[in-house]
Amino acid sequence: MAPKVLVSDKLSETAVQIFRDRGIDVDFEPNLGKDKDRLLEVIGQYDGLAIRSATKATEKLINAATNLKVIGRAGIGVDNVDLNAASKKGVIVMNTPFGNSITTAEHAVSMMMAVARQIPEASASTHAGKWEKSKFMGVELTSKTLGVIGAGNIGGIVCDRAIGLKMKVIAYDPFLSEERAAQLGVKKVELDELLERADFITLHVPLTDKTRNILSRENIAKTKKGVRIVNCARGGLIDEEALAEALKSGHVAGAALDVFAVEPATESPVFNLPNVVCTPHLGAATTEAQENVALQVAEQMSDYLLTGAVSNALNMPSVTAEEAMVMGPWIKLAEHLGAFIGQMTEEPIKAINILYDGVVSTMNLEALNCAAISGIMKASNPDVNMVSAPVIAKERGISLSKTTQEKSGVFDAYIKLTVVTDERERSIAGTVFSDGKPRFIQIKGINIDAEIGQHMLYTTNNDVPGIIGTLGQTMGENGVNIANFTLGRAAVGGEAIALLYVDDVISDPVLKKLCDTGLFKSVKPLEFDVA
Numbered sequence: 001m002a003p004k005v006l007v008s009d010k011l012s013e014t015a016v017q018i019f020r021d022r023g024i025d026v027d028f029e030p031n032l033g034k035d036k037d038r039l040l041e042v043i044g045q046y047d048g049l050a051i052r053s054a055t056k057a058t059e060k061l062i063n064a065a066t067n068l069k070v071i072g073r074a075g076i077g078v079d080n081v082d083l084n085a086a087s088k089k090g091v092i093v094m095n096t097p098f099g100n101s102i103t104t105a106e107h108a109v110s111m112m113m114a115v116a117r118q119i120p121e122a123s124a125s126t127h128a129g130k131w132e133k134s135k136f137m138g139v140e141l142t143s144k145t146l147g148v149i150g151a152g153n154i155g156g157i158v159c160d161r162a163i164g165l166k167m168k169v170i171a172y173d174p175f176l177s178e179e180r181a182a183q184l185g186v187k188k189v190e191l192d193e194l195l196e197r198a199d200f201i202t203l204h205v206p207l208t209d210k211t212r213n214i215l216s217r218e219n220i221a222k223t224k225k226g227v228r229i230v231n232c233a234r235g236g237l238i239d240e241e242a243l244a245e246a247l248k249s250g251h252v253a254g255a256a257l258d259v260f261a262v263e264p265a266t267e268s269p270v271f272n273l274p275n276v277v278c279t280p281h282l283g284a285a286t287t288e289a290q291e292n293v294a295l296q297v298a299e300q301m302s303d304y305l306l307t308g309a310v311s312n313a314l315n316m317p318s319v320t321a322e323e324a325m326v327m328g329p330w331i332k333l334a335e336h337l338g339a340f341i342g343q344m345t346e347e348p349i350k351a352i353n354i355l356y357d358g359v360v361s362t363m364n365l366e367a368l369n370c371a372a373i374s375g376i377m378k379a380s381n382p383d384v385n386m387v388s389a390p391v392i393a394k395e396r397g398i399s400l401s402k403t404t405q406e407k408s409g410v411f412d413a414y415i416k417l418t419v420v421t422d423e424r425e426r427s428i429a430g431t432v433f434s435d436g437k438p439r440f441i442q443i444k445g446i447n448i449d450a451e452i453g454q455h456m457l458y459t460t461n462n463d464v465p466g467i468i469g470t471l472g473q474t475m476g477e478n479g480v481n482i483a484n485f486t487l488g489r490a491a492v493g494g495e496a497i498a499l500l501y502v503d504d505v506i507s508d509p510v511l512k513k514l515c516d517t518g519l520f521k522s523v524k525p526l527e528f529d530v531a
Contacts, residue, residue, distance in 0.1 A: 471498060
């Protein structure tokens with residue numbers, strides 16, 4: 001059955017057609033996002049939800065979305081999506097961070113020019129029939145120092161455009177490497193130096209606990225007298241009260257704001273102050289940008305629903321369509337390894353350690369980590385998936401570590417998963433054969449070669465005669481057909497294990513018969529999702 005997507009905001013018809021062309025059943029109801037009650041009634045029918053900013057994907061809506069797998073936000077901001085609720089429910093949240101980058105960067109440069117030359121006020125004055133040429137004395141951008149706070153995608157474009165205007169560009173960004181700074185042609189500085197040196201300051205960072213009020217009263221006081229400030233990123237990055245005071249005192253010569261702490265902004269301390277340019281969050285408001293982000297979100301959601309490819313997800317590692325094809329068997333193996341450990345472990349898990357050996361160590365390890373954790377967590381919560389499992393593990397205080405190494409054994413690659421509890425460590429390793437089928441190759445340090453089936457039986461015992469006969473006879477007498485039988489032992493007469501792949505679920509009476517023989521230390525039925 002084809003996946004079903006609801007478009008509840010105003011996306012372009014071209015974007016909607018992308019879903020149809022990809023074979024996805026799509027309902028285009030661009031005004032539904034504003035009707036919370038009706039949206040809540042119908043959301044359970046859909047695998048995907050495509051939105052802009054009007055639809056509010058609240059915890060209540062997400063919990064009602066029983067089939068939902070992905071939310072696609074056409075645009076960069078996901079303030080209208082409860083990301084934590086989506087992650088717990090296992091719903092991937094995607095955005096389109098690059099579709100409006102050029103538009104937003106151009107708006108920032110336009111705002112900088114407007115405040116440098118007081119264009120809005122001069123335009124209003126001229127429209128009023130005045131000719132106040134001497135009143136609007138501006139400043140040139142050439143040779144001025146531009147301080148860019150946040151030199152990521154949009155900030156990097158602003159740097160490029162500013163250099164083209166012959167400005168000197170300095171940038172503050174904790175994640176900006178010296179190599180990237182050199183590539184951009186900017187000088188990387190600390191925030192205090194930027195504040196002291198910049199003639200213009202432009203912000204291009206997300207709103208987080210660390211960036212909130214990054215231009216605080218204290219930091220605005222550190223700026224160069226006569227500085228002009230531009231914010232086309234997010235409201236809340238600037239203390240608007242402090243900015244208004246600095247504008248009134250003349251310490252800040254001008255400001256250009258496209259975003260505000262409260263939006264829609266019907267009032268602000270900076271409104272109606274001289275040389276303050278304000279626009280209603282127009283950063284991404286061009287025909288090209290709106291079309292680009294709509295097309296991108298349709299393609300991204302279609303890719304995920306049809307191929308498993310994950311792009312620009314905010315709560316899961318991205319996996320390209322090519323990676324999904326190559327990594328599919330390895331992701332399945334990681335899930336199986338986790339499922340084995342999860343079903344075998346009854347006490348609380350303290351730590352998960354994953355070793356990647358050989359060619360698998362060069363793959364998308366974050367995705368493989370998520371698959372392994374998901375396999376573990378499903379033993380106690382069947383509803384978890386690769387999105388929700390890491391969130392649950394973190395909430396439980398489980399630490400995760402991974403190690404990579406070059407090929408070290410007979411296999412080209414393998415994954416070894418170890419969990420640590422207060423009572424023991426438990427480990428299992430597996431690989432993917434050339435036929436694309438995952439196999440278990442080691443349990444508790446004992447080498448084996450076990451095909452993985454839906455219904456399995458795991459036993460531990462001392463290495464004594466009669467184990468194979470007892471298992472075979474008991475299964476046969478009770479109508480349980482054995483598809484595959486694997487044995488392994490640590491040493492002659494030492495600890496031994498058996499792993500049986502059987503055709504049907506093994507009943508409790510059969511398990512009791514095996515336990516009653518006294519030959520086995522443990523008898524554990526296992527179930528694996530091999531679909």
